[in-house]
Amino acid sequence: MAVYTQVPAEEIDAFLTRYDAGRLVSAKGIAEGVENSNYLLETTGHDGALGSGGGHRYILTLYEKRVDEADLPFFMDLLDHLGARGCLVPRFIADREGKRLQQLAGRPACLIEFLTGISVTEPTVGQARAAGAALGEMHRAAEGFTGERRNALDLPGWHELAAKCGEDFDRIAPGLGARVADELAFLDAHWPADLPRSVIHADLFPDNVLMLGDEVTGLIDFYFSCTDIRAYDLAVTHSAWSFSHDGATCHGDRAAALCAGYRETHGLTEAERAAFPVLCRGAALRFLLTRAYDWINTPADALVTRKDPLAYLRRLEFYASADPAVLLGA
Amino acid sequence: MAVYTQVPAEEIDAFLTRYDAGRLVSAKGIAEGVENSNYLLETTGHDGALGSGGGHRYILTLYEKRVDEADLPFFMDLLDHLGARGCLVPRFIADREGKRLQQLAGRPACLIEFLTGISVTEPTVGQARAAGAALGEMHRAAEGFTGERRNALDLPGWHELAAKCGEDFDRIAPGLGARVADELAFLDAHWPADLPRSVIHADLFPDNVLMLGDEVTGLIDFYFSCTDIRAYDLAVTHSAWSFSHDGATCHGDRAAALCAGYRETHGLTEAERAAFPVLCRGAALRFLLTRAYDWINTPADALVTRKDPLAYLRRLEFYASADPAVLLGA
Numbered sequence: 001m002a003v004y005t006q007v008p009a010e011e012i013d014a015f016l017t018r019y020d021a022g023r024l025v026s027a028k029g030i031a032e033g034v035e036n037s038n039y040l041l042e043t044t045g046h047d048g049a050l051g052s053g054g055g056h057r058y059i060l061t062l063y064e065k066r067v068d069e070a071d072l073p074f075f076m077d078l079l080d081h082l083g084a085r086g087c088l089v090p091r092f093i094a095d096r097e098g099k100r101l102q103q104l105a106g107r108p109a110c111l112i113e114f115l116t117g118i119s120v121t122e123p124t125v126g127q128a129r130a131a132g133a134a135l136g137e138m139h140r141a142a143e144g145f146t147g148e149r150r151n152a153l154d155l156p157g158w159h160e161l162a163a164k165c166g167e168d169f170d171r172i173a174p175g176l177g178a179r180v181a182d183e184l185a186f187l188d189a190h191w192p193a194d195l196p197r198s199v200i201h202a203d204l205f206p207d208n209v210l211m212l213g214d215e216v217t218g219l220i221d222f223y224f225s226c227t228d229i230r231a232y233d234l235a236v237t238h239s240a241w242s243f244s245h246d247g248a249t250c251h252g253d254r255a256a257a258l259c260a261g262y263r264e265t266h267g268l269t270e271a272e273r274a275a276f277p278v279l280c281r282g283a284a285l286r287f288l289l290t291r292a293y294d295w296i297n298t299p300a301d302a303l304v305t306r307k308d309p310l311a312y313l314r315r316l317e318f319y320a321s322a323d324p325a326v327l328l329g330a
Numbered sequence: 331m332a333v334y335t336q337v338p339a340e341e342i343d344a345f346l347t348r349y350d351a352g353r354l355v356s357a358k359g360i361a362e363g364v365e366n367s368n369y370l371l372e373t374t375g376h377d378g379a380l381g382s383g384g385g386h387r388y389i390l391t392l393y394e395k396r397v398d399e400a401d402l403p404f405f406m407d408l409l410d411h412l413g414a415r416g417c418l419v420p421r422f423i424a425d426r427e428g429k430r431l432q433q434l435a436g437r438p439a440c441l442i443e444f445l446t447g448i449s450v451t452e453p454t455v456g457q458a459r460a461a462g463a464a465l466g467e468m469h470r471a472a473e474g475f476t477g478e479r480r481n482a483l484d485l486p487g488w489h490e491l492a493a494k495c496g497e498d499f500d501r502i503a504p505g506l507g508a509r510v511a512d513e514l515a516f517l518d519a520h521w522p523a524d525l526p527r528s529v530i531h532a533d534l535f536p537d538n539v540l541m542l543g544d545e546v547t548g549l550i551d552f553y554f555s556c557t558d559i560r561a562y563d564l565a566v567t568h569s570a571w572s573f574s575h576d577g578a579t580c581h582g583d584r585a586a587a588l589c590a591g592y593r594e595t596h597g598l599t600e601a602e603r604a605a606f607p608v609l610c611r612g613a614a615l616r617f618l619l620t621r622a623y624d625w626i627n628t629p630a631d632a633l634v635t636r637k638d639p640l641a642y643l644r645r646l647e648f649y650a651s652a653d654p655a656v657l658l659g660a
Contacts, residue, residue, distance in 0.1 A: 003361045008450075008451030008452065009448035009449055009450060009451065010450060010451060010452060011451075012448075013448070024448055025446045025447065025448070025542060026446045026447065026448060027448050028358070028360040028361075028362065028370055029360060029361040029362065030358040030359060030360055030361070030370070031333045031358075031359040031360070031361055032358065032359065040358055040360070040370060042446065055446075116355045116356045116372065116385075117355065117356065118339035118342075118343070118354055118355070118356060118357050119339055120338075120339060120340060121338035121339065121340060122338065122340060212355060
């Protein structure tokens with residue numbers, strides 16, 4: 001959520017000459033996404049002319065250490081595959097030699113399509129339905145994609161993360177360490193083994209969905225996308241779209257709309273429906289763990305905002321006690 | 331250089347309904363300017379239609395504590411005055427009731443015109459000339475402006491800042507405290523008293539000049555603008571455009587071009603020319619002092635980049651020993 005690498009505008013302008021993208025007329029460092037450096041660029045377009053209402057826009061991303069360069073071809077191929085099948089996702093742009101991955105200011109760097117739309121903070125029921133439908137469309141479009149990427153934040157990954165937090169959990173809240181250990185034992189015993197797997201977004205928070213009104217105009221930030229249980233993606237999205245920010249209130253109408261939207265475009269098997277409460281518990285634990293780890297490892301006076309891990313403990317407790325039928329809203 | 335106040339996109343969209351600015355279609359937090367929070371907005375325009383190449387763009391600024399709300403009318407009136415006289419400066423936009431200053435997310439907030447152009451990092455000679463010419467045009471256009479604002483960073487202000495740094499100067503470099511004290515004594519004895527005064531930008535670094543090629547497309551970030559010795563503005567600009575970043579090398583060709591550009595559009599009186607070396611020493615000391623203060627008061631491991639105060643000590647030593655004729659390049 002910051003610009004980690006400052007790139008002189010002259011270097012960006014020179015970088016753009018590799019592409020049929022026109023000349024640079026504006027470059028603004030933007031604060032968004034995972035830990036990359038992002039610039040919103042405006043160019044004259046490949047015809048060199050400035051449009052009356054503004055030029056062509058692109059996102060320039062420089063990958064900092066959190067994204068592994070070796071994973072970039074997977075993300076690029078995935079977005080090409082999804083885009084070719086009608087999903088509104090930002091494509092990586094190839095230069096005149098067909099190269100999408102470049103180096104800039106000593107970092108792996110890519111020029112990426114800019115999509116309009118805003119990220120809502122408090123989704124309406126209509127927006128939750130549209131997000132569910134867009135996730136289902138993405139899962140349909142992903143069929144036939146042959147790329148594979150392991151989810152580093154799967155059940156074995158949660159065990160590793162919990163072990164790293166160790167004694168420090170209880171500095172966040174007394175008893176948290178024991179609660180996490182209990183939940184991991186529960187998930188070890190109940191995590192489903194035979195559900196359909198596919199490529200999933202794995203982080204489809206409202207931040208990562210661009211909308212205009214109730215319409216989805218883009219799904220972005222695929223840098224956690226991986227191969228995992230497909231219905232787990234709906235569980236992650238459920239945990240991200242259905243609650244108050246502090247996790248204390250589940251908005252049943254949003255949750256129902258999200259699931260209804262997903263059913264319209266994709267749907268769940270009987271086995272997926274049966275496992276859904278466990279998948280939601282896993283999704284809540286995943287964000288509880290990464291937030292706890294960041295909380296423990298970020299000084300309280302740092303400039304980055306620490307997200308409250310307990311907001312996901314509250315979701316976890318909700319999922320652990322909810323009526324399974326209520327979760328899916330039908 | 332960060333987004334300090336996060337504003338939900340829904341709130342920005344609602345905020346825009348006060349203006350004839352269209353509906354929000356994109357909002358990106360941008361990392362620029364002094365310590366304000368800035369968003370680059372895109373809207374449908376007041377006709378509600380999206381242009382083919384993109385919509386209308388605006389800057390939304392929320393003022394954090396570094397800008398005093400009481401100063402905002404001065405800045406607004408100045409940019410109106412300059413804009414009406416043909417200067418390329420970003421105007422503050424009035425809502426339907428004629429109000430330019432609003433509140434948003436608990437902060438004073440303004441909608442501001444977006445200007446295209448990029449900020450160069452290593453100015454060419456042609457760009458330095460254009461910057462000098464733009465400064466001179468700005469000084470011409472400022473004639474007749476009746477607003478007044480004291481420069482908090484004037485000679486008395488430098489004494490205050492030096493006193494606050496006190497013993498800590500020598501943590502930056504041994505002997506720095508004594509050098510600053512000597513320079514303050516020199517400036518007390520030689521600071522010119524009777525030079526023409528006017529409103530000045532006071533911070534016209536390359537960051538604050540938008541360019542396309544060798545053409546200036548905008549002067550921005552007037553939040554240090556104030557009433558002071560007019561030629562001091564050229565001295566500040568000289569210190570900002572004529573040196574390598576570390577201050578070790580003065581690029582005489584850039585300096586000469588900057589001054590030539592200024593002469594084309596404004597010019598200096600004989601008294602201003604005579605005092606120019608002293609004004610440049612003052613400009614170098616001003617940035618040395620603010621950088622030293624920030625250095626002392628920013629932890630080394632903070633996420634904000636500390637700018638090296640010694641880069642301005644080197645400029646100061648250059649100015650203290652330079653041939654006056656060389657400074658002005660003629």
